[in-house]
Amino acid sequence: MKKFISLIILVTILTAIFIGCGKSKKELKKDDQVLTYTFKLRKDAKWSNGDTVTAHDYEYAWKRVLNPDTAAEYAYQMYYIKGAEAYNTGSGSADEVGVKAVDDYTLEVQLESPTSYFLELTAFPCYFPVNKSVVEKDADWATKVDTYVSNGPFKMTEWNMKDSLVFVKNDNYYNKDKVKLDKLVMKMVTDETSAYATFKAGDFDMIDVVPTSEIEAGLKDGSFVKFDNLGTYFLVVNVTGENASDDVKKVLTDKKVRQALNLAIDRDSIVKNVTKGGQIPAHSYIPEGIPGADGKDFASKEYFKSSGDVAAAKKLLEEAGYKDGEGFPTITLLYNQEGAHGDIMQAVADMWKKNLGINVSLSQQEWKVFQQTRKDMKYQIARHGWVGDYVDPMTFLDMWTSTSPLNYAGFANEEYDNLVETAISETDTAKRDELMHKAEDILMDEMPALPIYYYTQVKGIQPYVKDVRVSPLGFIYFDKAYIDGK
Template sequence: MKKNVFAAAFAMLLLGGSLAGYAEVGQAAEPKAKVLRMNLSFHLLTVDPGIAEDTTSATISRAIFEGLTRLDKDGKIHAAAAESYTVSADGKTYTFKIRPAKWSNGDPVTAHDFEYAWKRALSPKTASGYAYQLYYIKGAEAYNKGTGTASDVGVKAVDAKTLVVELTNPTPFFTELTAFHTYYPLNKKVVEADKEWASNPKTIVGNGPFQIETWKPKQQLVLTKNQNYWDKQHVKLDKIEFSMIDDGYIELEMFRNGDLDWAGAPFSDVPMDFELASESPALFHTHPIAGTYFYRFNTEQAPFHNAKIRKAFAYALDRQALVEAMTANNLPATGFVPPTMAVSSGGYFTDNDTEAAKKLLQEGMKEAGIAKLPPITITYNTGIAHKVIAEEIRDQWKKKLGVDVKLENKEWRAFLEDVHQGKYQISRMGWLGDFNDPFNFLEMFKDKNGGNNDTGWEHPKYKELLNQSALEQDPEKRKALLAQAEQILMDEMPIMPIYYYAQSWLQNEKVDGVILDGLGMLDFKYIEIKP
């Protein structure tokens, strides 16, 4: 087919226009490089772990940086940049010993690199969307909100090899947090020498398994093995080559033609090739993860300043029909916290309840003094799945509520900026857990001005329940507090849950050693290409 030829040719152009691996006549052939070929349709925005917010940026950051801990092959958290750590009897003080290691430029990795990076992420000047992930540390929230100082933050490099961290309260999942990208170290000398350090491969210095060799935005990304990485003997890949194609059909054809070793999640949404999956089931993979796909309502704009109107739109949705329209393995969501960490045994509202939706819409419009709904717009970022979902929801709302809905598609960076600035009515979003605890989902909407809230919604009782849960040591009592909080979130409906994630992708049978955790994050460290 012509489309196949085009896909193969396009891939050749992206990767330099030539095939490697042939030796000249009379010369001994060099060992073939072990290269993993993937595609990034969700474009890489940054590799600065202090400001990274999306899955692509976080995953690439994980490849070139390493935190104090890391999720290992056994699915458990292990010491990584830290050689060891101890915890005080009250669970509030952690002492990490930093292992002998080097940055990719040869500089030693020290405890000072962690203290600098964490305080930089907390600095109001950095404007990190994930700064709140550091709030478990004593004094961190006050510093980030401008009511405290950096010296008040409970992280201190006692010497080059010793990092002491003081927490506000015992935090059972703290070592999971230290594997998260906001907790990665930074080379202060490199960062402060050039404010654009994170956009130039020559100035991107990491302490992880790989380093960036080439980065041409919207064209190509190439990672190479970091020869200064402390555990390089366990890194089997020599290179990871990413093409950057927005078209999921082209990506699929490239996989079929052998030009890619992987197609689909977590870096793109491709139409699943069920013929290929049935012919070679070993190529098709599905993995349920701790994530929820949802729509945000802008609660500071009419008509969605009214909770009943928000609930009307949410109740009218037939989520099962939507999931079936996507031909995916996702589960319809009638709550925000995913089943992997659920605090309630069932959903919080009835799915596909058209009569209740119509009644709520009438009551809400009366309360808001609205005789006719204003034009409604769903904003989503470029992606086949997002488009399919938006079109199905638009059609359902027209049929059930008689509402005309406009669809607005934007490139990811512009979409994210507009959402942060409140320039939307309804916007799509997905949330993948940073650690496997319901608090990580519910805390997003704790504060109106929180880094990832973006709805304009805040509720005093909701905040109180989350604060209580942070102090509660009894697991069942803590779970009950979180369930009450989620009930308020669903009663107020600043967000509309749509489905719980399950990631699907196609993978070459020669690719082995893949670690894709319950949060949907891919780790390249142990991947290898078998003969």
């Protein structure tokens, strides 16, 4: 029986696959204030080099993320911990951060304020441990096969730059006897059509990203598998009008224009005729898939019809002073060239032209350039998307606060900031949901983001590959996977 999987992954999403980063088993105790968490680590967890995974590794790793010298992009995700923000921003010290290894197997964490979703947060990669002795010995440990260590079911044995990664079963993994695969071979490519052709020829067992044009047939014949994905594909608007001409700035900063653009989009048509991956047409910013305190899906509120409302869109545009699009300047819609984003942007541009009478110029950039352009706010309207870091509405709301480093729209609303801040520490689940719904109300009124659809994940998986698991947050797990009859 074949006991390894060969697969193709697109290089742009490599960081979403954490094959070798396992999480320690934990037992939880909470004090009456819900401010202190005590984690008990399993004693048989080891790093791939044989070292024991200890609470000291966790303390070191979390403070390393917060260290200003590390310049970690996701350091803000740890600001829930006491003293974390002060240390990261230079006004506090590492000793004041509320993370302490009580002994080798006990980690104590103190929070700034009650955070009901803190346990969800600890499953996110920036909370993963690193081997303190390995990191301190070599600052470049993570870029070399000989020094790279992990603590999950597989360990890296080869890293061929821009070509492939090879992982084999980790003999030091505590549950190694349950791992059925001996090896994982990952080939890195940049063209999804080439990846699909290799998969179709039977030379690869799995592909991570599939061509849009093949999704319908692949799902029908069983070679593609659709997984849930907690995320929203949307357009982001530079609501400040920064770096735009005066006439373009005028329309970007007008809420009624943004509302009109939103209502002029037929999401049903885009999902049915363009993306074809079983995506759910959006009717809110926060996607479906998060349970609310009332037992319903948090995203049960319909802010707009997914099919659009052209009459209402025309009325809003007229109220903004651009009846039938007269006098409306040409706006530029920016997207990254990888994948099928161009087809989606073309469909949106056509709808805005047909339904509102406005002209749209399409512009594309390579991924790294595109990322920086959005960050620098040197765009007008751009394609965007967000997959949750954890299963809670807050992962979609806190990115739009005025101080968030992920707020590429330049959106600033004091009431919104206050609602989000209050919701973070609210322990009553019903009250907390109410606060977050009110925050989303503001977001969907101001429209710095125009939701298009809720993501799904479609993977190419050969029928003989069994039990590959894909989480709604996008993580792929091979610990239970196996090859059946090949």
